[in-house]
Amino acid sequence: MSDPIQVRVAAVRTVSPKIREFTLEAVSGQLFSFSPGSHVVVTMKGTNAEGKAKVWKNAYSLVSDGFDASRYVIAVRLQDESRGGSVFMHTQVKEGDTLEITPPSNLFAPVWSAKKHVLIAGGVGITPFMSYLPEMKRRGAATEMHYSYRGDATGAYREELQVDEQTPVTFYDGAAGERCDLKAVLGSQPLGTHFYVCGPESLIEGVQETAMELGLPSSNIHFEAFAAPQPGQPFAVQLEGSGLNIQVSEDESLLEALERSGVEVPNLCRGGVCGQCRTQVVDGEPEHRDSFLSDTEKADNDCLMPCVSRARSSSLTLSI
Numbered sequence: 001m002s003d004p005i006q007v008r009v010a011a012v013r014t015v016s017p018k019i020r021e022f023t024l025e026a027v028s029g030q031l032f033s034f035s036p037g038s039h040v041v042v043t044m045k046g047t048n049a050e051g052k053a054k055v056w057k058n059a060y061s062l063v064s065d066g067f068d069a070s071r072y073v074i075a076v077r078l079q080d081e082s083r084g085g086s087v088f089m090h091t092q093v094k095e096g097d098t099l100e101i102t103p104p105s106n107l108f109a110p111v112w113s114a115k116k117h118v119l120i121a122g123g124v125g126i127t128p129f130m131s132y133l134p135e136m137k138r139r140g141a142a143t144e145m146h147y148s149y150r151g152d153a154t155g156a157y158r159e160e161l162q163v164d165e166q167t168p169v170t171f172y173d174g175a176a177g178e179r180c181d182l183k184a185v186l187g188s189q190p191l192g193t194h195f196y197v198c199g200p201e202s203l204i205e206g207v208q209e210t211a212m213e214l215g216l217p218s219s220n221i222h223f224e225a226f227a228a229p230q231p232g233q234p235f236a237v238q239l240e241g242s243g244l245n246i247q248v249s250e251d252e253s254l255l256e257a258l259e260r261s262g263v264e265v266p267n268l269c270r271g272g273v274c275g276q277c278r279t280q281v282v283d284g285e286p287e288h289r290d291s292f293l294s295d296t297e298k299a300d301n302d303c304l305m306p307c308v309s310r311a312r313s314s315s316l317t318l319s320i
Ligand code: FES
Pocket: 266, 267, 268, 269, 270, 271, 272, 273, 274, 275, 276, 277, 278, 290, 292, 305, 306, 307, 308
């Protein structure tokens, strides 16, 4: 795993009632430039509702231009069901604070050989596309965007997008009854178009089903589905390799509990999509919450993704 980067919060801005934007600058040295669609993992050190010290690590898309390595900008949605990370970012982090982040990684890069790029965003799913647009412009790539949101609460960056003349954007306000007609959008594009979707599961599934109905190649459909892990019931974990016994509380992920106990597990997305954290289960029944394992692998119950998945049984034994 790459060394973390210390960054200073240079600015905090509310871009919608539920979404706050943070501009981050290197405490020393230089940041790296990054490719469109990249994300960073932010380490948040605070206290939970009981006043106990707590560390959260959440992945956030970079919304700034990757060509500009003088700063990184992230946007954080206040989750309705938060384990505390998004609440921490919204209520505790202020200008001048120092945070630790990972170097950028990319699990959602554009396919530059595409004839055209159609970007379909839902709510805070707009964030990875904010870093697509400047590079699409520089390359003169044919691009159009469809952005669905629900009233002012989640419709961030609409003004910035409206002044963009090169990339046509169609807005759909769900609160006003407006809906994106996926069949019309997907069915009216030239051969060789690639589609990128980021937002709620229902939107991603809608695009996948419509593409299948229209006979579009699945290799031309790209989606980013990672989300911060959700809270759940507490459970116990035994580690066969190291002999450790760990308690996972309701507001921490299994991966966070392992890290708290000094057990390092490779990870990249911390949202159940990249497969990096796959860990063998020796005993107990996992509650799979990832989008990486196939249905058959999930039914086998012999591995799980600890960044998001938890336990149905009161305890799990892992091979590590
Ligand atoms: S870190 Fe990516 S699936 Fe767990």
